[in-house]
Amino acid sequence: MTKQLLSGYEFTQGRRTRTPEILCTRSKLMTRTAECACGAFKVRVEGEPVAVGACSCTQCQKRTGSVFGVAALFPKDSVQRVAGSFNTFVRSGDLGTKWSNYFCPTCGSTIFWEGTFIPDLRGVAVGCFADPSFPPPQTALFNENRHSWVNFPTGAMSHETEPTQTELVALLDQLRRS
Ligand SMILES: [Zn+2]
Ligand SMILES: [Zn+2]
Numbered sequence: 001m002t003k004q005l006l007s008g009y010e011f012t013q014g015r016r017t018r019t020p021e022i023l024c025t026r027s028k029l030m031t032r033t034a035e036c037a038c039g040a041f042k043v044r045v046e047g048e049p050v051a052v053g054a055c056s057c058t059q060c061q062k063r064t065g066s067v068f069g070v071a072a073l074f075p076k077d078s079v080q081r082v083a084g085s086f087n088t089f090v091r092s093g094d095l096g097t098k099w100s101n102y103f104c105p106t107c108g109s110t111i112f113w114e115g116t117f118i119p120d121l122r123g124v125a126v127g128c129f130a131d132p133s134f135p136p137p138q139t140a141l142f143n144e145n146r147h148s149w150v151n152f153p154t155g156a157m158s159h160e161t162e163p164t165q166t167e168l169v170a171l172l173d174q175l176r177r178s
Pocket of ligand 2: 055056057058059060061069142
């Protein structure tokens with residue numbers, strides 16, 4: 001039996017087992033809601049993303065059914081589940097990283113994920129905001145798997161594969177300063 005603690009909610013196999021009041025009211029910050037295709041599983045994010053990245057790795061292609069995934073990275077505590085239950089799927093990255101995907105058990109949309117490389121952050125699927133004005137990617141990963149017709153915004157930093165943890169930390173520092 002797996003137990004997870006997600007922003008103050010405790011879950012047992014994806015079911016909420018207690019319901020402490022966790023939504024704080026730091027209302028000055030921008031808030032956005034990401035939701036799955038059926039609308040049952042929702043998370044609220046607060047503030048602007050630390051970074052936005054597009055990834056063309058084959059796992060992101062299979063996860064989304066599209067040819068790349070786009071993640072907006074937020075501080076872990078800024079991403080709070082506000083509705084629905086979820087299931088998780090854990091996969092291994094090329095460099096031994098573990099990535100945990102949180103997805104709706106009904107419709108299968110992955111809303112967010114966590115990686116052992118970036119324990120203080122959560123990646124939220126940008127498509128789940130359904131907001132065409134969402135900030136564009138500043139970086140593109142796994143360029144070696146990018147479909148030939150895909151072009152990311154000019155100036156987006158490109159990586160042929162997955163950055164190492166050291167490279168990723170340096171990249172995030174750079175993006176935080178820019
Ligand atoms: Zn759903
Ligand atoms: Zn990927």
